[in-house]
Amino acid sequence: MTRLVVPCALAVTLTMTAGCRTAQRAAAGVVLPVSQENELGREMERELARELRLLDDPQVVGYVQELGRQIVQAADGDVPDGIEFKFHVVDDDATINAFAIPGGGIYVFTGLLRAMEDEAQLTAVLGHEVAHVTRRHIAQQLTAQFGFQALTAMLGSAGGLTGLVGQLGGAVASQGFLLKYSRDNEREADYVGLGYQARAGWDPRGMMEFFTILQHMDEGRGRPPAFLLTHPAPDERVINAHRRIAELQPTPTRRNRERYQQMLGHLGAPTK
């Protein structure tokens, strides 16, 4: 199996070099040009519309879309040409998760919305997911998972594309997520995403609070929240986020707790 490997020194903290990141991002563009990523994304979207129950409440969906739009605006110079972000809300109170698909589709579960308390926490997760897309992590992970040759073969044939979409969609149905990213990808999504969130004016400390909320939930329930399965929050990740937030001076303070709580009130009582 041939893999497109871009050698990078194993980063201990946030020391992954800009050159290394650029090389990985460029390699992702070779494996999966944006036009193909968009095609894959459209197929995935159709598949997920069958597998997930999407919320159609315009107030809640519009709210999440508006916050997402502002994060994307803050990411402006980073968004690859041709990528258009779309934010969806999955009507599933039991799943605490969010994920990105190829082409810029971002899915946020109602279980995640309910686990949070304000916009600072939600936009931290939105920033993280938007960063997975802008840094082309999806193409990198698809290559790592399937291998360069198999992936290009799948993307090059209609049957292969359908098979790939079926496999990825099946993973969402059974596990609640699409891809497991590498630690480097997660570290970069935290770093870059917190920058987007702060540039958009929200308090990036919401990320730390969200980690804490998840950890309490993990202790209180028999099974960890889906977001923790794909996004473990080891000490290193927490320390890195603290460091990153310290860089973002002056720290923005917008939280909009009241507006967030109104949205939750509109969502109504959870269904079990």
Ligand SMILES: [Zn+2]
């Ligand atoms: Zn992630």
